[in-house]
Amino acid sequence: MKNPKEELTYLMIKPDGVRKGLIGEIIRRLEQRDLKIVALEMFQPTLEQIDEHYPKDETWIARLGQKTFKTCEKYNVSPKDEFGTDNELEMGKLVRGWLVNYMVSAPLVKMIVQGTHAVDMVRKIVGPTLPNLAEMGTIRGDFSVDSPLIANAEHRAVMNLAHASETPEEAAHEIEHWFGKDAVHAYKRFGVDE
Numbered sequence: 187m188k189n190p191k192e193e194l195t196y197l198m199i200k201p202d203g204v205r206k207g208l209i210g211e212i213i214r215r216l217e218q219r220d221l222k223i224v225a226l227e228m229f230q231p232t233l234e235q236i237d238e239h240y241p242k243d244e245t246w247i248a249r250l251g252q253k254t255f256k257t258c259e260k261y262n263v264s265p266k267d268e269f270g271t272d273n274e275l276e277m278g279k280l281v282r283g284w285l286v287n288y289m290v291s292a293p294l295v296k297m298i299v300q301g302t303h304a305v306d307m308v309r310k311i312v313g314p315t316l317p318n319l320a321e322m323g324t325i326r327g328d329f330s331v332d333s334p335l336i337a338n339a340e341h342r343a344v345m346n347l348a349h350a351s352e353t354p355e356e357a358a359h360e361i362e363h364w365f366g367k368d369a370v371h372a373y374k375r376f377g378v379d380e
């Protein structure tokens with residue numbers, strides 16, 4: 187097993203993060219927690235690349251639809267009126283489509299982040315998916331007020347500033363997809379690695 191201090195994860199600053207001028211702030215928050223940026227690049231993704239990035243399996247898509255269904259329930263909105271369907275898989279497909287279009291609407295910043303429990307640490311720093319519910323002190327809680335209720339009504343994805351891998355397996359897959367092999371730069375952080 188790899189040293190847990192050297193765990194790798196993948197983080198991508200989304201179009202709203204770039205357009206709000208939050209590139210520096212997001213990197214600062216990661217480095218502040220002793221995480222190391224070991225690869226970094228701004229780029230314009232293609233639709234195909236983003237389509238490959240988000241899972242295509244029906245379980246993942248239905249889970250996305252289920253979350254959307256729950257939002258409708260919570261705010262007393264009819265899924266049929268909003269989405270033309272109340273089938274979770276169909277709703278998930280619609281949201282996934284909005285998400286892919288949103289992700290190509292501006293350049294993104296991709297990075298590989300390394301450190302102790304990097305996957306969980308980065309998810310904690312980024313905060314939960316929905317900015318309207320994300321705690322203050324997280325990136326999503328501090329810099330976005332977007333809500334799925336508004337996003338659904340406007341037929342667009344929730345704008346939540348950054349994507350971060352959910353598991354080490356997902357991180358390995360995303361690092362390979364966006365950077366290929368051998369993209370990691372090795373260096374020792376003062377006060378962290380020595």
Ligand code: TYD
Nearest residue numbers: 253254281285314315334342343344346349
């Ligand atoms: P998900 O994997 O649930 O969240 P996370 O990005 O925190 O891992 O959802 C993927 C993306 O889908 C999420 O970042 C934004 C978008 N999304 C919506 O547009 N509307 C929604 O209701 C939800 C739950 C997600």
